Amino acid sequence: MRSIINKKSLNKIKIIKLFFISIFSFLSNSKYGGSKNGFDLCITTHGNRFKFLGIALDSFAREGKNFIKNIYLTVDNEENINWFKLLIIKKLKKKGCKVIRGNASGPHSKYIYYLQQKWDYESSFFMIDDDVIYDPDLVKNLFIESQYYDHSICARGYKLVLHKNKLKAYSTWNILTISVEGYRVFPTNVGGSVIKKEFSNLLLKYYEKALKDSPSNDDIWFHWLSVKYQKPFKKILNQHSNPSIIPFSQTESLTDINSTLNDLVIKKIYTKDILNKLRFDPKST
Numbered sequence: 376m377r378s379i380i381n382k383k384s385l386n387k388i389k390i391i392k393l394f395f396i397s398i399f400s401f402l403s404n405s406k407y408g409g410s411k412n413g414f415d416l417c418i419t420t421h422g423n424r425f426k427f428l429g430i431a432l433d434s435f436a437r438e439g440k441n442f443i444k445n446i447y448l449t450v451d452n453e454e455n456i457n458w459f460k461l462l463i464i465k466k467l468k469k470k471g472c473k474v475i476r477g478n479a480s481g482p483h484s485k486y487i488y489y490l491q492q493k494w495d496y497e498s499s500f501f502m503i504d505d506d507v508i509y510d511p512d513l514v515k516n517l518f519i520e521s522q523y524y525d526h527s528i529c530a531r532g533y534k535l536v537l538h539k540n541k542l543k544a545y546s547t548w549n550i551l552t553i554s555v556e557g558y559r560v561f562p563t564n565v566g567g568s569v570i571k572k573e574f575s576n577l578l579l580k581y582y583e584k585a586l587k588d589s590p591s592n593d594d595i596w597f598h599w600l601s602v603k604y605q606k607p608f609k610k611i612l613n614q615h616s617n618p619s620i621i622p623f624s625q626t627e628s629l630t631d632i633n634s635t636l637n638d639l640v641i642k643k644i645y646t647k648d649i650l651n652k653l654r655f656d657p658k659s660t
Contacts, residue, residue, distance in 0.1 A: 524556065534559055
């Protein structure tokens with residue numbers, strides 16, 4: 376029991392440390408990106424999360440000078456840009472961030488406006504969330520690991536479990552703690568992902584279908600596409616990667632809200648063909 380308490384205390388100390396490092400780094404004059412051989416980075420924000428955007432972005436990007444080319448922030452068209460948000464935007468622009476306007480309230484806004492407006496149809500790109508603190512080594516790990524795998528990769532994912540040719544409930548899936556690839560790797564983009572060219576083409580081609588079949592969850596849609604079109608994800612690193620939620624950035628827990636809805640979406644779009652690919656995938660035993 377004491378070891379568990381100590382571990383939790385150390386984790387809190389680490390979060391606090393990363394929190395303040397990101398604040399001071401964000402306020403500094405250092406710039407993000409600029410690598411000719413790096414990947415673009417996509418992030419979106421809206422509402423209350425705007426206040427914490429600089430922390431999330433800095434935690435991922437400050438060590439990414441050799442791995443990030445450009446940073447694209449999607450801001451909602453109807454966002455009420457008050458003086459504080461305007462200061463954040465101006466600071467981000469000085470640090471090299473480019474702003475895109477669009478409907479940033481939905482999960483698919485993380486990538487679609489970038490792909491439609493800024494993507495060069497060749498490059499891979501990073502995806503992260505705006506309400507978590509990342510380990511500063513993550514950008515390097517994702518970039519390097521992506522060089523050794525043909526398809527998209529993620530730092531955090533679940534292992535899908537089947538029972539009698541049906542998927543068990545979303546809430547029962549286990550977090551992966553090893554590096555593994557295959558159809559049963561369910562990527563969670565909150566952990567950080569690298570999306571490859573071929574998969575980006577699928578995201579563009581089937582965007583309207585995504586809004587119809589999985590409007591509330593981009594992770595489900597990414598996994599469905601990866602199985603349907605033979606582009607299996609790889610979860611990198613032999614460890615559990617779970618970025619910490621920035622304190623006060625979420626007004627309510629999304630886990631309980633999404634779990635039941637996710638099961639309904641999965642039941643709707645995971646057809647017999649998809650389930651058979653999951654069942655007989657030799658790489659995800």
